[in-house]
Amino acid sequence: MTDTLTHITPRDKAEILAQALPYIRKFHGKTMVIKYGGNAMTDPALQADFAEDVVLLKLVGINPVVVHGGGPQIETALNRLGKKGEFIQGMRVTDAETMEVVEWVLAGEVQQDIVGLIHQAGGKAVGLTGRDGGLIRAKKLKMVDNRDPSIEHDVGQVGDIVAIDPSVVQALQDDAFIPVISPIGFGEENESYNINADVVASKLATVLQAEKLVLLTNTPGVLDKGGNLLTDLTAREIDGLFADGTISGGMLPKISGALDAAKAGVNAVHIIDGRVPHSMLLEILTDQAYGTMIRSH
Numbered sequence: 001m002t003d004t005l006t007h008i009t010p011r012d013k014a015e016i017l018a019q020a021l022p023y024i025r026k027f028h029g030k031t032m033v034i035k036y037g038g039n040a041m042t043d044p045a046l047q048a049d050f051a052e053d054v055v056l057l058k059l060v061g062i063n064p065v066v067v068h069g070g071g072p073q074i075e076t077a078l079n080r081l082g083k084k085g086e087f088i089q090g091m092r093v094t095d096a097e098t099m100e101v102v103e104w105v106l107a108g109e110v111q112q113d114i115v116g117l118i119h120q121a122g123g124k125a126v127g128l129t130g131r132d133g134g135l136i137r138a139k140k141l142k143m144v145d146n147r148d149p150s151i152e153h154d155v156g157q158v159g160d161i162v163a164i165d166p167s168v169v170q171a172l173q174d175d176a177f178i179p180v181i182s183p184i185g186f187g188e189e190n191e192s193y194n195i196n197a198d199v200v201a202s203k204l205a206t207v208l209q210a211e212k213l214v215l216l217t218n219t220p221g222v223l224d225k226g227g228n229l230l231t232d233l234t235a236r237e238i239d240g241l242f243a244d245g246t247i248s249g250g251m252l253p254k255i256s257g258a259l260d261a262a263k264a265g266v267n268a269v270h271i272i273d274g275r276v277p278h279s280m281l282l283e284i285l286t287d288q289a290y291g292t293m294i295r296s297h
């Protein structure tokens with residue numbers, strides 16, 4: 001048990017458990033896409049909490065689908081090779097050597113760590129990349145500058161999703177497995193593409209008609225210019241935050257993806273703090289509101 005829960009009395013604990021019942025009933029049989037990224041991925045205690053939460057959801061009849069990131073781990077591997085990552089509008093410029101590192105770190109290391117932790121927590125996870133079962137077809141992303149649309153940036157082998165075929169994910173879910181997906185797509189010539197994990201999670205949530213999309217990250221949610229948490233954001237408010245530069249870096253694809261999913265009918269889209277132990281479980285199974293909720297209107 002983590003420190004933050006040790007001051008809770010047995011009565012508090014019973015109340016928390018009782019509170020979960022209506023949520024368990026409401027979400028039984030529903031799909032939740034969970035993007036796991038940021039600092040929550042680099043702290044071993046938080047990693048174990050995350051795996052336990054995913055297994056608990058599965059055991060109470062909810063279908064979690066995990067999409068993982070790994071930006072910090074890719075950066076460490078590139079540094080070992082004497083390379084430094086470069087980002088344009090939240091996307092890593094991906095040359096051929098970087099692509100090799102991305103595949104090896106995401107599919108070989110990060111994904112397998114998460115699969116192992118879920119097994120340790122008593123669940124059955126299966127790791128996939130976009131190539132498995134033809135899950136994510138992609139093409140080279142044409143990136144237009146946010147401020148000047150006449151400028152196009154060449155970000156190398158960064159992928160734009162062409163289509164998602166969710167049949168492999170659905171087959172695994174039906175068989176009580178928990179899919180753990182690395183954000184790597186494949187093109188017409190079988191070439192690999194590096195895709196931002198938030199973009200994959202958002203698109204997958206849409207295609208699976210998920211009940212919820214939860215994006216775990218390393219901030220309390222979306223912050224305004226003064227550093228205050230914005231608990232609720234509509235499409236219009238998001239346009240304003242883009243225009244005045246409040247949102248930058250990795251938050252750009254995160255919010256765009258989140259908004260696309262909300263507009264496409266995913267019932268609830270949340271950006272929450274993965275550094276808070278069990279934040280995902282608290283968000284899904286209690287009355288507690290965390291982070292930023294993204295609304296289509």
Ligand SMILES: Nc1ncnc2c1ncn2[C@@H]1O[C@H](COP(=O)(O)OP(=O)(O)O)[C@@H](O)[C@H]1O
Nearest residue numbers: 037038217218219221222223246247248250251
């Ligand atoms: N308005 C904002 N509110 C919160 N974070 C922001 C904002 N604008 C930019 N960011 C940056 O976005 C980061 C989250 O994106 P990213 O680093 O890609 O996270 P993850 O690895 O979880 O996907 C934050 O740590 C912060 O540095």
Ligand SMILES: CC(=O)N[C@@H](CCC(=O)OP(=O)(O)O)C(=O)O
Nearest residue numbers: 037069070071091092195196197
């Ligand atoms: C194109 C692009 O930027 N791909 C990302 C993929 C990993 C990712 O999205 O990781 P986080 O969620 O931890 O940021 C990258 O290379 O870092």
